[in-house]
Amino acid sequence: MSAVDLKRAVFLDRDGVINVDHGYVSSWDQFEFLPGVPAALWQLQSAGYVLVVVSNQSGIGRGLYSEADLAELNRRVYLYLLDEYGVEIAQFYHCPHHPTEALLKWRQPCHCRKPAPGMIEQACAELRIDPSSSLMVGDKVSDMEAGQAAGVGRLFKVVPAATAQPLAGNGDGKEGVVLVDGLPDVARIVSESRAPA
Numbered sequence: 001m002s003a004v005d006l007k008r009a010v011f012l013d014r015d016g017v018i019n020v021d022h023g024y025v026s027s028w029d030q031f032e033f034l035p036g037v038p039a040a041l042w043q044l045q046s047a048g049y050v051l052v053v054v055s056n057q058s059g060i061g062r063g064l065y066s067e068a069d070l071a072e073l074n075r076r077v078y079l080y081l082l083d084e085y086g087v088e089i090a091q092f093y094h095c096p097h098h099p100t101e102a103l104l105k106w107r108q109p110c111h112c113r114k115p116a117p118g119m120i121e122q123a124c125a126e127l128r129i130d131p132s133s134s135l136m137v138g139d140k141v142s143d144m145e146a147g148q149a150a151g152v153g154r155l156f157k158v159v160p161a162a163t164a165q166p167l168a169g170n171g172d173g174k175e176g177v178v179l180v181d182g183l184p185d186v187a188r189i190v191s192e193s194r195a196p197a
Contacts, residue, residue: 061106115145
């Protein structure tokens with residue numbers, strides 16, 4: 001398969017990037033989109049990016065909610081974005097594990113929990129994505145490390161507005177990470193980079 005056949009994607013952490021991180025969000029009534037996120041997703045989709053969610057969900061492993069609960073929340077998010085904004089999330093990937101705090105079968109080191117690149121690598125294989133032409137957007141160092149390990153081309157770290165730093169430079173010492181106020185900033189940067197000179 002040549003690089004021409006591959007798609008480019010935006011890999012999105014969920015809590016703190018797409019929605020307000022209330023802690024172990026597991027149902028639609030707890031889910032609150034961050035300002036401007038649906039429109040930003042539409043802009044990124046319109047720019048030719050496949051939208052992929054890659055989220056650590058150790059709440060499953062901790063017994064706080066079930067795989068079925070998360071699947072139902074993903075379904076509601078998917079349908080809302082599609083119906084209201086014409087935005088299609090290509091796939092939701094999640095890791096239910098935690099190396100020390102999870103129960104039973106979920107307490108294990110794994111290749112899917114960020115900062116490991118497993119979810120991104122799985123998405124690239126299943127959805128025919130070229131990581132080098134793709135973006136990673138997250139709010140934690142582990143998101144940036146997962147993106148780097150998977151060979152993602154551009155890394156954006158969301159920093160809360162109260163502590164926002166300039167929109168350039170590195171995040172927590174990681175080379176090539178751009179600090180942004182939120183997903184709308186990523187959409188703006190992508191749009192500006194595509195604009196004719």
